[in-house]
Amino acid sequence: MSLSEILDRALAGHRLEAEDALRLFEEAELGELALVATVARNRHADPRKVSYVIDRNVNYTDVCNVYCTFCAFYHRPGDARGYVLTQEQLRRKAEETKAVGGTGFLLQGGVNPDLPWDYYLNLVRFLHEDMGLWVHGFSPVEIHMMAGLNGLGLHETLRQLRQAGLGSLPGGGAEILVSRIRQRIAPLKGGPETWLEVMEAAHEIGLLTTGTMMFGIGETLAERIEHFRVLREQQDRALARNNGGGHTAFAAWPFQSGHTVWEGKLLKPTDAEYLRTIAMARITLDNFPHIQSSWVTMGRKTGQLALHYGCDDMGSLMLEENVVSAAGTCHSVNRDEMHRMIRSAGFEPWQRDNIYQPVPAVAQT
Numbered sequence: 001m002s003l004s005e006i007l008d009r010a011l012a013g014h015r016l017e018a019e020d021a022l023r024l025f026e027e028a029e030l031g032e033l034a035l036v037a038t039v040a041r042n043r044h045a046d047p048r049k050v051s052y053v054i055d056r057n058v059n060y061t062d063v064c065n066v067y068c069t070f071c072a073f074y075h076r077p078g079d080a081r082g083y084v085l086t087q088e089q090l091r092r093k094a095e096e097t098k099a100v101g102g103t104g105f106l107l108q109g110g111v112n113p114d115l116p117w118d119y120y121l122n123l124v125r126f127l128h129e130d131m132g133l134w135v136h137g138f139s140p141v142e143i144h145m146m147a148g149l150n151g152l153g154l155h156e157t158l159r160q161l162r163q164a165g166l167g168s169l170p171g172g173g174a175e176i177l178v179s180r181i182r183q184r185i186a187p188l189k190g191g192p193e194t195w196l197e198v199m200e201a202a203h204e205i206g207l208l209t210t211g212t213m214m215f216g217i218g219e220t221l222a223e224r225i226e227h228f229r230v231l232r233e234q235q236d237r238a239l240a241r242n243n244g245g246g247h248t249a250f251a252a253w254p255f256q257s258g259h260t261v262w263e264g265k266l267l268k269p270t271d272a273e274y275l276r277t278i279a280m281a282r283i284t285l286d287n288f289p290h291i292q293s294s295w296v297t298m299g300r301k302t303g304q305l306a307l308h309y310g311c312d313d314m315g316s317l318m319l320e321e322n323v324v325s326a327a328g329t330c331h332s333v334n335r336d337e338m339h340r341m342i343r344s345a346g347f348e349p350w351q352r353d354n355i356y357q358p359v360p361a362v363a364q365t
């Protein structure tokens, strides 16, 4: 197929095979990708509106025994500098979040081998029942560790967490879902199947999740397309089950190499490369309802531009972020600034919760 035939197929909403998607990724003009991604975006979301969420990225511990080579955040078990948040610290963070109209916590570790199973259940119960927050919590590598700890298996581990109040699962730690890359940057995190297995179990019991990608870690464009392919297939299976489980959204951000062993060894993806990548995500992930702009890592202007490359959501106000900022890059805004950012990009802002339901207007200023 010629490039223009592939573009026409994509514009008409036909699913692209991997080789056609790769050709588009490699050869299409940036403007052509923007056009196709915008048409695709408007099939899923109101063309006039862009959503955002007020929540907080809370890392309940920074103790971790996975030692990803790209991570500048963790401390090893036994290192006196490591922390586990106390209930009082969590309460303060929850109250601050609610005071500014926030609705949830994005809750992730560290993979801390010293915390007992009850710790996680009590943590979720406290945040959900006592503090009234939506808990979007625990990436697949943490769930794997918990299931190893409690011996319950993935499904029962997830069921008990849901019973305790877990609302949904974030897709952190996907990086690039290709063995060659994962082995290179995070050998203890397991292959793509480890991440996919947890998400599959979550979908099988009807939980909502998100898909992510961290790129710019030595992968080829074909490997990014492979990442999209396995996510799309997983979402097909989830939608076919029709049990309420599946990915709500996809977010991609470039690797931040500051303070890691990769500093100075990998070129940071350019703004144009980010925009091409996010547009290709929207075009290929034709069964994902929402695509998030990563303004937190790319900065406000590129974050706004991403809204014209397939994104319909600005993600979080980012009241708190620890992992990306440990590597040197993190932007944050308040609600008024978020509204200005969205409006000046040409859209109407609306506040959502963690599962893309509108937050009642009474909570909005």
Ligand code: SF4
Residues within 6 Å of the ligand: 064, 065, 066, 067, 068, 071, 072, 073, 074, 109, 110, 111, 141, 186
């Ligand atoms: S990225 Fe997460 S799993 Fe990897 S070392 Fe850092 S805290 Fe641990």
